[in-house]
Amino acid sequence: xxxxxxxxxxxxxxxxxxxxxxxxxxxxxxxxxxxxxxxxxxxxxxxxxxxxxxxxxxxxxxxxxxxxxxxxxxxxxxxxxxxxxxxxxxxxxxxxxxxxxxxxxxxxxxxxxxxxxxxxxxxxxxxxxxxxxxxxxxxxxxxxxxxxxxxxxxxxxxxxxxxxxxxxxxxxxxxxxxxxxxxxxxxxxxxxxxxxxxxxxxxxxxxxxxxxxxxxxxxxxxxxxxxxxxxxxxxxxxxxxxxxxxxxxxxxxxxxxxxxxxxxxxxxxxxxxxxxxxxxxxxxxxxxxxxxxxxxxxxxxxxxxxxxxxxxxxxxxxxxxxxxxxxxxxxxxxxxxxxxxxxxxxxxxxxxxxxxxxxxxxxxxxxxxxxxxxxxxxxxxxxxxxxxxxxxxxxxxxxxxxxxxxxxxxxxxxxxxxxxxxxxxxxxxxxxxxxxx
Amino acid sequence: xxxxxxxxxxxxxxxxxxxxxxxxxxxxxxxxxxxxxxxxxxxxxxxxxxxxxxxxxxxxxxxxxxxxxxxxxxxxxxxxxxxxxxxxxxxxxxxxxxxxxxxxxxxxxxxxxxxxxxxxxxxxxxxxxxxxxxxxxxxxxxxxxxxxxxxxxxxxxxxxxxxxxxxxxxxxxxxxxxxxxxxxxxxxxxxxxxxxxxxxxxxxxxxxxxxxxxxxxxxxxxxxxxxxxxxxxxxxxxxxxxxxxxxxxxxxxxxxxxxxxxxxxxxxxxxxxxxxxxxxxxxxxxxxxxxxxxxxxxxxxxxxxx
Numbered sequence: 001x002x003x004x005x006x007x008x009x010x011x012x013x014x015x016x017x018x019x020x021x022x023x024x025x026x027x028x029x030x031x032x033x034x035x036x037x038x039x040x041x042x043x044x045x046x047x048x049x050x051x052x053x054x055x056x057x058x059x060x061x062x063x064x065x066x067x068x069x070x071x072x073x074x075x076x077x078x079x080x081x082x083x084x085x086x087x088x089x090x091x092x093x094x095x096x097x098x099x100x101x102x103x104x105x106x107x108x109x110x111x112x113x114x115x116x117x118x119x120x121x122x123x124x125x126x127x128x129x130x131x132x133x134x135x136x137x138x139x140x141x142x143x144x145x146x147x148x149x150x151x152x153x154x155x156x157x158x159x160x161x162x163x164x165x166x167x168x169x170x171x172x173x174x175x176x177x178x179x180x181x182x183x184x185x186x187x188x189x190x191x192x193x194x195x196x197x198x199x200x201x202x203x204x205x206x207x208x209x210x211x212x213x214x215x216x217x218x219x220x221x222x223x224x225x226x227x228x229x230x231x232x233x234x235x236x237x238x239x240x241x242x243x244x245x246x247x248x249x250x251x252x253x254x255x256x257x258x259x260x261x262x263x264x265x266x267x268x269x270x271x272x273x274x275x276x277x278x279x280x281x282x283x284x285x286x287x288x289x290x291x292x293x294x295x296x297x298x299x300x301x302x303x304x305x306x307x308x309x310x311x312x313x314x315x316x317x318x319x320x321x322x323x324x325x326x327x328x329x330x331x332x333x334x335x336x337x338x339x340x341x342x343x344x345x346x347x348x349x350x351x352x353x354x355x356x357x358x359x360x361x362x363x364x365x366x367x368x369x370x371x372x373x374x375x376x377x378x379x380x381x382x383x384x385x386x387x388x389x390x391x392x393x394x395x396x397x398x399x400x401x402x403x404x405x406x407x408x409x410x411x412x413x414x415x416x417x418x419x420x421x422x423x424x425x426x427x428x429x430x431x432x433x434x435x436x437x
Numbered sequence: 438x439x440x441x442x443x444x445x446x447x448x449x450x451x452x453x454x455x456x457x458x459x460x461x462x463x464x465x466x467x468x469x470x471x472x473x474x475x476x477x478x479x480x481x482x483x484x485x486x487x488x489x490x491x492x493x494x495x496x497x498x499x500x501x502x503x504x505x506x507x508x509x510x511x512x513x514x515x516x517x518x519x520x521x522x523x524x525x526x527x528x529x530x531x532x533x534x535x536x537x538x539x540x541x542x543x544x545x546x547x548x549x550x551x552x553x554x555x556x557x558x559x560x561x562x563x564x565x566x567x568x569x570x571x572x573x574x575x576x577x578x579x580x581x582x583x584x585x586x587x588x589x590x591x592x593x594x595x596x597x598x599x600x601x602x603x604x605x606x607x608x609x610x611x612x613x614x615x616x617x618x619x620x621x622x623x624x625x626x627x628x629x630x631x632x633x634x635x636x637x638x639x640x641x642x643x644x645x646x647x648x649x650x651x652x653x654x655x656x657x658x659x660x661x662x663x664x665x666x667x668x669x670x671x672x673x674x675x676x677x678x679x680x681x682x683x684x685x686x687x688x689x690x691x692x693x694x695x696x697x698x699x700x701x702x703x704x705x706x707x708x709x710x711x712x713x714x715x716x717x718x719x720x721x722x723x724x725x726x727x728x729x730x731x732x733x734x735x736x737x738x739x740x741x742x743x
Contacts (some may be wrong), residue, residue, distance in 0.1 A: 036558065090705075090706075091705060094492060094705055094708070097494070098492055115708065119493040120490070120493060120494040121494050127577075134628075151567075184597040202527035208600070208688065208689075261580065261597055261600070262578045264579070264597055264689060265579070265600070266599025269578075269580070272581065273580060327494070358511075398707070400705060400707065401702070401703075404687075404702050404706055405694075405699070406514075406703040409687075409688065409694075411690045413602070413689075415691040416600075416602055418602060418690065434513065434514060435509070436513070
């Protein structure tokens with residue numbers, strides 16, 4: 001009898017252990033969007049969880065400020081700010097969504113949030129967005145956050161690729177700083193050649209992950225790579241698509257005006273050489289305007305050159321930062337109300353200024369232009385905002401897969417002069433056949 | 438029941454049955470967590486390889502038989518990464534063994550500050566893989582790294598270690614060996630201290646040189662340790678992920694795309710959990726296959742000698 005007892009106790013203990021373990025797994029999932037008791041009267045307070053990725057000190061302050069303003073004005077809808085970072089955010093989000101612990105409001109970027117929309121995790125915001133904001137943002141940007149004819153995010157701020165120049169080095173080489181509305185690739189090539197001397201390269205370009213850059217700048221040559229949407233997509237790698245990689249290849253191996261080492265580095269790893277005067281120019285995301293202002297050595301004389309223009313236009317890919325609402329949130333409408341407030345002209349301008357990005361709405365862009373009239377680089381950055389259009393790859397299901405397993409390795413091989421452009425073309429096309437089966 | 442229990446034969450039966458029950462009671466609490474947290478997830482993972490599971494919201498996984506495996510047969514990217522994985526795992530385990538053997542022999546001699554050097558040799562072990570990877574990325578940095586600075590100082594042209602197609606894989610293998618060495622060293626060191634001192638002394642008296650003493654006395658005594666640690670190293674390096682993910686993300690041009698990295702991309706970037714699980718199944722089978730060949734050979738050798 002006693003022994004049977006032991007067995008029973010042991011079984012019970014194990015079962016309890018297993019159950020606790022299971023419970024711990026789900027306990028964290030159930031409480032987002034819980035309603036707490038209202039403070040005065042019987043009104044219920046809605047609590048929203050808002051996961052923000054803005055991790056620069058200034059941007060964090062700006063976001064916190066907007067949230068505080070909202071919470072003070074809306075005692076019935078309280079937003080709780082959860083700080084996350086850009087590093088590893090994809091892994092975090094995919095875990096959160098699959099584990100059912102995703103926050104109500106999700107900050108990310110258009111190209112990367114699209115797969116989550118395709119998989120059905122994001123609420124349709126088409127009818128919830130403030131009409132004033134809707135008409136204030138260009139069609140091209142709305143397209144970039146539209147998946148299956150549903151708007152799945154508020155677009156907020158955008159970046160473009162800009163050429164940053166060390167003015168002293170350009171002047172020493174007798175180069176006139178271009179000042180037109182745009183600059184052609186040939187001009188860039190000439191300046192790079194003129195500023196290349198012994199021990200100094202004309203251009204440093206951090207292209208360790210080249211695909212996003214090529215996809216974006218290719219649009220200027222009508223190089224959209226993809227035709228169609230969803231899984232019914234064909235790839236076309238032609239002259240327009242290959243123009244940017246070939247130009248870079250030419251500058252690196254024919255002119256020797258582009259530092260080949262920089263091609264294997266990230267954007268931030270290239271900056272020290274530019275600060276030190278070892279490269280005259282560097283191509284970077286426009287958001288560097290903010291950090292260069294503070295990080296550059298004393299007396300560093302720099303400028304942002306006009307946006308690069310391809311054979312067709314100065315278009316670049318619009319890949320805005322986005323704020324989406326979890327479809328499983330109990331308070332989709334309240335979340336949209338908060339986001340309407342978040343994207344108001346004043347708030348968007350403040351946010352864009354803190355991150356040195358281009359605001360998505362025209363009114364915020366105007367406000368920012370006024371505010372930054374006498375700061376280096378801002379005029380050029382804001383001007384580039386006019387030619388941002390939704391790139392074709394945003395609606396392609398297997399894009400991420402193609403990018404990671406086919407395009408990035410193939411571009412890296414091409415940039416390292418391991419393969420020629422015919423081979424690159426073949427690799428990109430055959431690889432697409434492989435992944436899009 | 439009491440009536441039956443009076444007979445001595447059955448009494449023994451009852452008592453042994455009770456003992457068995459007691460044994461089960463003691464084993465169940467230990468087994469249950471293993472079954473719940475290891476065996477069931479493992480089985481579920483293996484099963485996923487036969488479904489079309491994805492990471493979609495409210496996804497329903499349908500059983501699709503061997504479709505994933507058939508598709509995998511024609512996936513040349515996977516087999517290319519599989520090949521890289523084999524090169525990587527073999528290189529890592531063999532080099533780790535050689536380096537660790539050298540280090541263990543050194544630490545086993547009567548050096549001064551023996552205890553201090555033994556602790557120092559363990560340091561790489563105490564570092565998480567991500568920290569190791571970040572540290573080595575700085576060392577390998579083509580523009581600001583101390584390695585290239587040293588090379589330049591002795592007049593050698595700088596090398597873009599992690600960016601160059603020919604050096605990237607060797608460079609990450611060096612790091613894996615460096616960080617995997619302490620573990621093997623400790624195992625070998627423990628094994629060396631089990632080698633009977635009399636045998637070594639006897640061999641020395643017989644006039645055997647240090648190299649011959651190592652080859653004919655120490656090494657045979659170490660064989661089980663060498664076998665076990667190399668086998669473990671092989672599994673670990675074949676399945677390793679963090680180190681290479683942080684250092685190169687599979688680049689440049691896919692030269693360091695280990696099978697685990699590739700599977701990760703398929704599972705979490707492409708959200709095809711079913712297909713990625715099929716890759717995982719293939720990797721498990723591959724590891725088992727390589728190990729079983731190795732083990733069978735060792736057993737045969739052991740029998741022939743014994």
